[in-house]
């Protein structure tokens with residue numbers, strides 16, 4: 001594996017484990033000074049803490065010719081009332097999408113709407129959101145979480161697809177199991193979003209993040225998806241893979257296929273624009289909400305130069321410094 005053992009790799013691995021440490025999170029988020037520093041770093045990747053900021057960003061993205069998807073961030077909700085509140089928030093997002101005539105879908109973590117409490121409860125909540133999305137004429141994309149949850153997410157997605165063909169699923173190319181999960185997902189309706197995978201996973205479960213093996217696995221799954229004609233999202237910022245996808249689409253006459261290219265807000269917007277200029281359908285993934293801490297850790301860890309940028313932004317922190 002390239003990069004293994006380098007300071008960047010070690011920093012990324014440390015960040016991923018810090019991200020999961022509740023005590024560290026509590027310490028950082030309850031100190032106004034530290035929270036201010038992190039919030040500044042997060043503002044590059046997060047639209048804001050409130051829904052209107054995400055809706056405004058979706059409108060802007062649409063104006064630039066990109067579709068959007070809106071995620072009210074959160075995961076691992078262990079309180080029933082909070083999971084219900086998150087569900088209501090997603091339903092409101094769907095209604096706003098319809099009222100404002102936005103070209104946007106909804107993305108969510110099933111553990112945000114109750115999966116960490118009870119599968120049936122999460123199923124009911126996700127069904128409410130899917131119904132609202134249907135009324136708004138749009139889709140719901142289910143995100144993929146850590147491997148301890150993969151089976152439960154896939155089985156909930158299977159149940160949801162029986163009633164809602166507009167509910168899609170995210171698959172992670174780094175998992176060894178994705179070959180067979182992809183074959184099963186292709187049998188169901190709902191868009192399939194292919195990502196590399198963002199969590200720290202053991203080698204028994206996943207290919208190393210910065211490896212050519214992972215890039216090969218991504219390309220292989222992507223070609224299977226493109227050739228299948230299934231609705232899909234190629235969700236990566238990797239230029240080599242994007243060029244390869246574009247080449248594959250042209251060589252195989254798949255221009256009219258159901259493929260779209262999707263990237264995260266704040267990351268390589270120029271690559272998304274380049275795909276749009278090539279005539280491809282494009283989408284920006286917009287996140288908002290107060291639970292931005294884990295999301296920020298993932299974005300910093302997957303691209304260590306971001307850590308330097310976050311540190312560089314400390315130079316403009318005079319207004320936050322306690323007097």
Ligand SMILES: Cc1cc2nc3c(=O)[nH]c(=O)nc-3n(C[C@H](O)[C@H](O)[C@H](O)COP(=O)(O)OP(=O)(O)OC[C@H]3O[C@@H](n4cnc5c(N)ncnc54)[C@H](O)[C@@H]3O)c2cc1C
Pocket residue numbers: 142143144145170172195196197198199235236237238239262263264267268285298299300302303306
């Ligand atoms: C729409 C969408 C949905 C996603 N949903 C999930 C999900 O449900 N579950 C999950 O595990 N993961 C998800 N991810 C994250 C994904 O797994 C990767 O961690 C992330 O996309 C980075 O991988 P990459 O494919 O861009 O390739 P990389 O090899 O990581 O990056 C390729 C290039 O993209 C640029 N780049 C990538 N990340 C950054 C960054 N953070 N900051 C600046 N530049 C960057 C750099 O130029 C880098 O060289 C999602 C990603 C997208 C785009």
